[in-house]
Amino acid sequence: MIDLHYWTTPNGHKISICLEEMRLAYKIVPVDISKDEQFAPAFLAIAPNNKIPAIVDHAPLDHGAPLALFESGAILTYLGDKTNKFLPSNPRGRATVAQWLFWQVGGLGAMAGQLHFFQSLAPQHVPFAIARFEKEVKRIYAVLDRQLANHAFIAGTDYTIADMAVFTWAATYDMLKLRIEQYPHALRWLEKVSARPAVQRAYGIAKKINPDAPMPALFM
Known part of the structure; x- marks a missing residue:
């Protein structure tokens, strides 16, 4: 059994x-x-950085005491190793997944979060900050679109933990006031991932946990 310490945010999803x-x-x-x-x-x-998500695995890989982990990228990688699913075992494939996972954690998520804050949550309107983060988020979506122009999924032909990580942030395009039709390859991929039963279940759980949780336009 795994305890998932969670709230209804892209990182939690x-x-x-x-x-x-x-x-x-x-x-x-x-x-x-x-x-x-x-x-x-x-x-x-469990999570000394006071951020969700975090997990406690009561049946860890080493069969030792329960293992607590924070940071979504670390958790995804651990779960991929635990199950041998959605994370290639060969070094080249694993490195490709890792680079896109880190790209999401260090780029897409960070910049999208800042853009949303200055667009919708900041106590003062700061045009310079909005313009700065909007420009960077558009650049990042363009990177995603180019990658998906010739690949079925983020890291190639197979669906991986990189897709899970990128999807939850890329799906917030409506919240970020982006015109997703400008990124047709990304939109095709977003629609494909959003139709997966596991993804549908996860967002359904979010609504049960927090009825006020914002839902991406893909699920409306």
Whole structure:
């Protein structure tokens, strides 16, 4: 059994999608970040960076004591290793998946999060910040579109943990006020991934956990 410490954000969705795809037994432990529950001492003992998601695997690969992990990219990689699913075992394939996973964590997610903050959440309107992050997010979507022009999935012909990671952020294009039709290859891929049963289940779970959770336009 895996405990998933989770809230209904793109980073949280990555892990619920992964667990659903891998058919692993898990229990959701809600961490309502709107109530600052990520600062609770019990959660900090698992995730010292006070960010969701985090997991506790009660049956880890080494058969030792329960293993706590934070950082979504690390969790996805661990689960890929645990199950031998959605993560190539050959060095070249694994490196390709890793580079796109890190690209999402360090680029797409970070820049999209900043753009959303300055567009919709900042207490003051800051045109320079909005323009800066909008330009970078558009550049990143263009990178994604070019990659998908000649590939069925992010890292090539197979669906991997990289697709799970990138999907949850790329699917927020409506929240980011982007015209997704400008990125037709990305849109084709978004529609394909959103139709996967495990992805549908994960977003359905999000709505049960938090009825106010924003849903991407793909699920409306």
